[in-house]
Amino acid sequence: MKFHRIIKPVDSLIFLINVAVILLLSISVYGGRGEPSNVLIEAGGERWIFSLDEDRVEFIQGNHGETVIEIKGGKVHIADSPCPDKLCVQMGWLEKPNDWAACLPNGVFLTIEGDSDGEIDAISQ
Amino acid sequence: MQSVSREAHMVAMLAAFCMFFSMIEYLIPKPLPFMRLGLANLPILIALFLLSDRKILLLIFLKVLGQGLVNGTLFSYIFLFSAAGTLCSGTAMLLIFKAAGKRVSLIGICLAGALVSNMVQLVLARFFIFGRSAFIIGPPFLIIGTVSALILGFFAERFVEQSKWFALQRGERNG
Numbered sequence: 001m002k003f004h005r006i007i008k009p010v011d012s013l014i015f016l017i018n019v020a021v022i023l024l025l026s027i028s029v030y031g032g033r034g035e036p037s038n039v040l041i042e043a044g045g046e047r048w049i050f051s052l053d054e055d056r057v058e059f060i061q062g063n064h065g066e067t068v069i070e071i072k073g074g075k076v077h078i079a080d081s082p083c084p085d086k087l088c089v090q091m092g093w094l095e096k097p098n099d100w101a102a103c104l105p106n107g108v109f110l111t112i113e114g115d116s117d118g119e120i121d122a123i124s125q
Numbered sequence: 126m127q128s129v130s131r132e133a134h135m136v137a138m139l140a141a142f143c144m145f146f147s148m149i150e151y152l153i154p155k156p157l158p159f160m161r162l163g164l165a166n167l168p169i170l171i172a173l174f175l176l177s178d179r180k181i182l183l184l185i186f187l188k189v190l191g192q193g194l195v196n197g198t199l200f201s202y203i204f205l206f207s208a209a210g211t212l213c214s215g216t217a218m219l220l221i222f223k224a225a226g227k228r229v230s231l232i233g234i235c236l237a238g239a240l241v242s243n244m245v246q247l248v249l250a251r252f253f254i255f256g257r258s259a260f261i262i263g264p265p266f267l268i269i270g271t272v273s274a275l276i277l278g279f280f281a282e283r284f285v286e287q288s289k290w291f292a293l294q295r296g297e298r299n300g
Contacts, residue, residue, distance in 0.1 A: 006282055010225040011233030018240050018271050026264040 039076045043108040062106030139168040144191035162273045170231050170281040173222045185215035206246050214242035235278030239270040
């Protein structure tokens with residue numbers, strides 16, 4: 001029942017490969033998501049793109065009024081919207097690529113663009 | 126002629142054990158449906174020492190079928206996942222066993238099998254169902270697979286060392 005007698009060299013090699021695959025996959029999935037770049041806003045057939053790096057407040061005209069979108073410290077959220085339930089406000093801050101929020105009653109859609117796909121694709125091929 | 130029929134018996138018995146272990150595995154509660162302990166691979170690990178390459182491939186094929194029957198996934202898309210995973214990992218285990226010989230134990234074989242099976246299933250999940258988000262569960266999926274493969278491989282190695290039944294079968298095959 002001695003471990004060093006049971007475990008052979010190739011075992012260790014395979015174990016290390018296992019750990020390496022897990023680490024690489026973890027980094028590509030959780031770490032290397034790419035820098036979030038732009039905020040894309042869509043409303044009433046129009047599109048706006050703003051940089052996430054620059055703090056600002058935008059008033060977007062929707063079906064029922066103005067949706068207030070705030071960009072601050074590399075994050076963005078819907079600060080206010082003329083809808084009854086305020087679900088869009090409750091969706092909170094977006095910071096990663098492909099995060100999104102929407103105010104359906106007012107017809108405003110908000111998402112973060114970014115090239116997070118490259119590294120994950122490289123692993124899967 | 127005698128040895129051929131002995132080997133055929135062994136295939137049938139190990140295939141039945143695969144089904145049995147699939148059933149045990151099916152009974153164990155799991156947090157996610159496609160998380161596997163890989164118990165049903167135990168007979169394949171033992172078969173590496175007892176059967177010819179072709180018979181091992183036959184056993185792998187039977188294991189896929191038996192597992193599909195036991196889990197009730199034989200005619201669903203999930204079957205594609207388990208079939209691809211088992212076929213690839215079974216082939217990988219066989220190749221490593223042949224290539225490394227005495228430099229590898231069943232622990233390493235089992236680890237390699239789990240890794241290949243899980244990676245194949247992740248890649249399939251990425252292309253056919255969930256898209257890129259499939260990889261988000263990748264790391265915990267692989268970690269659980271690695272841990273259970275270590276335990277299973279260790280158990281299999283101990284079994285091969287100590288089982289009198291195994292020693293008898295192996296002796297009859299070689300001598």
